[in-house]
Amino acid sequence: xxxxxTAEGGHGAVPTGPxxxxxxxxxxxxxxxxxxxxxxxxxxxxxxxxxxxLHAADDEMAVDAARDLYTRRNEGVSIWVVKAADITASxxxxxxxxxxxxxxxxxxxxxxxxxxxxxxxx
Amino acid sequence: xxxPTLERPAADExxxxxxxxxxxxxxxxxxxxxxxxxxxxxxLIRQIAQHAHSEIIGMQPEGDWLLxxxxxxxxxxxLAKVQDEAGHGMxxxxxxxxxxxxxxDLTDKLIERMQKYSSIFNYPTLTYADVGVIGWLxxxxxxxxxxxxxxxxxxPYARAMIRIxxxxxxxxxxxxxxxxxxxGGSDEQRAMVQDAVDRWWWxxxxxxxxxxxDSPNSAQSMAWGIKRHSNDELRQRFVDMTVPQAQFLGVxxxxxxxxxxxxxxxxxxxxxxxxxxxxxLAGDGPMNAVRIARRRAARDENAWVTAAxxxxxxxxxx
Ligand SMILES: [Fe+2]
Ligand SMILES: [Fe+2]
Numbered sequence: 001x002x003x004x005x006t007a008e009g010g011h012g013a014v015p016t017g018p019x020x021x022x023x024x025x026x027x028x029x030x031x032x033x034x035x036x037x038x039x040x041x042x043x044x045x046x047x048x049x050x051x052x053x054l055h056a057a058d059d060e061m062a063v064d065a066a067r068d069l070y071t072r073r074n075e076g077v078s079i080w081v082v083k084a085a086d087i088t089a090s091x092x093x094x095x096x097x098x099x100x101x102x103x104x105x106x107x108x109x110x111x112x113x114x115x116x117x118x119x120x121x122x
Numbered sequence: 123x124x125x126p127t128l129e130r131p132a133a134d135e136x137x138x139x140x141x142x143x144x145x146x147x148x149x150x151x152x153x154x155x156x157x158x159x160x161x162x163x164x165x166l167i168r169q170i171a172q173h174a175h176s177e178i179i180g181m182q183p184e185g186d187w188l189l190x191x192x193x194x195x196x197x198x199x200x201l202a203k204v205q206d207e208a209g210h211g212m213x214x215x216x217x218x219x220x221x222x223x224x225x226x227d228l229t230d231k232l233i234e235r236m237q238k239y240s241s242i243f244n245y246p247t248l249t250y251a252d253v254g255v256i257g258w259l260x261x262x263x264x265x266x267x268x269x270x271x272x273x274x275x276x277x278p279y280a281r282a283m284i285r286i287x288x289x290x291x292x293x294x295x296x297x298x299x300x301x302x303x304x305x306g307g308s309d310e311q312r313a314m315v316q317d318a319v320d321r322w323w324w325x326x327x328x329x330x331x332x333x334x335x336d337s338p339n340s341a342q343s344m345a346w347g348i349k350r351h352s353n354d355e356l357r358q359r360f361v362d363m364t365v366p367q368a369q370f371l372g373v374x375x376x377x378x379x380x381x382x383x384x385x386x387x388x389x390x391x392x393x394x395x396x397x398x399x400x401x402x403l404a405g406d407g408p409m410n411a412v413r414i415a416r417r418r419a420a421r422d423e424n425a426w427v428t429a430a431x432x433x434x435x436x437x438x439x440x
Contacts, residue, residue, distance in 0.1 A: 005403070011176040011240045011264045012239075012241060012264070012329035013240065013331030013353070014168075015172070016165055016169055016172075017339065018164075020172070020236070021231060022163075023222075024227040033431075033432065052216045053216045057434065058434075058438070069209055069212050072205070072206070
């Protein structure tokens with residue numbers, strides 16, 4: 001077989017060789033609906049957690065679509081949606097100097113302090 | 123997402139590659155805005171996009187039975203299952219978009235046949251027993267494929283797969299239960315189940331892809347943590363799981379060479395017709411044209427809904 005067909009297509013093998021195009025064609029992209037990121041609170045007492053994204057015409061439609069897409073089995077009690085374009089992120093990767101200031105402050109962790117084993121309730 | 127422009131030293135590519143390799147080696151996940159090799163990104167888009175297409179096209183064979191399901195209970199179950207497959211497609215398009223793909227463009231590439239979907243969905247669902255056999259064999263094979271993908275090195279893909287795998291178990295069980303019910307029915311119903319098994323068994327084995335010897339790029343995908351097990355390994359796992367289920371059900375798998383190898387503890391199946399696989403994947407299966415035509419109609423005939431919602435949002439804009 002000339003190209004690679006791998007089982008990693010989930011519901012069945014799909015071609016993954018270089019002949020399969022990957023890049024969006026600008027002329028074809030229908031920039032109609034904005035991308036929203038979706039956050040779900042699983043149950044009372046938990047934080048909202050990012051679960052994925054979807055496209056919607058407006059905020060209200062984004063909430064409705066998020067309910068259908070991400071909470072079909074009681075996975076949530078509350079949903080936040082926010083336009084992806086409105087999110088400001090810290091940095092392009094996860095080894096950024098932005099987080100360096102906390103790296104050398106080991107004294108912020110309880111394990112920094114040595115307490116004898118026999119001190120009760122510590 | 124937009125990143126504030128921070129002053130960063132221009133790292134050279136070798137250092138970036140080194141950091142990427144170290145992340146993979148440590149079994150940590152690659153996240154969307156990390157630097158990644160172009161080949162890694164493109165391979166992931168190919169895989170995730172066509173996985174998404176398979177979920178979306180995969181709604182059609184079973185969707186054909188929604189109006190003909192024999193009871194309200196069966197109809198509700200099938201509707202929930204088909205809706206799940208739509209959800210799976212959406213989770214995956216969402217993951218593909220984190221790599222720079224565009225959802226509407228991906229759909230166009232599917233309709234224009236520049237990207238493919240799993241060949242299994244190019245076979246017709248001739249009787250209601252096919253609904254049960256798809257749940258049992260096709261979703262069963264999908265589970266074998268998908269469980270290792272929960273550990274994919276690409277974070278958004280792995281997370282989508284965890285969500286999908288939770289839902290697939292319902293798909294397989296509803297199918298098997300449907301078949302058990304039919305096997306407990308009339309001779310005619312039992313014959314329908316056997317006929318469906320005869321038609322779906324070999325295409326299900328083909329879902330795992332060609333033999334390892336014919337998969338030249340697998341080694342690279344393994345090194346990247348995109349692929350976790352070889353095609354043949356996954357196929358063997360599926361056969362070993364499925365044979366006892368067939369025995370319990372009381373159906374015969376249509377393979378005269380199928381036999382238990384006591385030395386290894388594995389079931390050995392006969393030769394697979396890879397010419398058929400290539401033909402169907404290339405577009406010459408019984409249902410290729412129908413599947414694509416329906417997807418095209420869904421896009422084109424619903425375009426006015428998209429336009430109306432856009433106009434409404436603009437008029438009442440935030
Ligand atoms: Fe699925
Ligand atoms: Fe499924």
